[in-house]
Amino acid sequence: MSSDPSKTSGQFHSTKGNVVEGIGNATGSESWQQSGKQEHAQGEAEYKAAQAEGYAQGTKERIGGKKDEVVGAVTGDKSQQTQGNVRRDQGQAQQEINKNI
Numbered sequence: 001m002s003s004d005p006s007k008t009s010g011q012f013h014s015t016k017g018n019v020v021e022g023i024g025n026a027t028g029s030e031s032w033q034q035s036g037k038q039e040h041a042q043g044e045a046e047y048k049a050a051q052a053e054g055y056a057q058g059t060k061e062r063i064g065g066k067k068d069e070v071v072g073a074v075t076g077d078k079s080q081q082t083q084g085n086v087r088r089d090q091g092q093a094q095q096e097i098n099k100n101i
Contacts (some may be wrong), residue, residue, distance in 0.1 A: 007054075010047030014040050054098035062091030 021036025023029070065088030072081030 005046045005049035005053060007047050007050045010043045010050060013043030017043055051098045055095055058091045058094030058098060062088050065091055
């Protein structure tokens with residue numbers, strides 16, 4: 001696994017771990033069972049880490065967008081206000097995608 005968590009990589013390793021564990025169960029190989037369980041757990045952990053990272057980034061964008069929106073409204077800069085609204089909405093969407101269900 002890479003140093004940066006990835007949802008895709010996490011799902012891959014989780015699924016691969018399940019397959020390896022299943023083969024171990026079918027063949028009676030305890031080493032395959034353990035290896036599969038371990039890879040599954042690592043995959044799940046990586047997925048959750050990537051999810052948390054994405055949520056935090058969405059929060060950062062949402063707060064920055066709100067700041068730009070307010071500054072634009074106070075200064076009368078409609079362009080900054082609009083850009084702030086867009087950035088805030090993008091941050092909110094990123095949070096929704098990455099929220100822990």
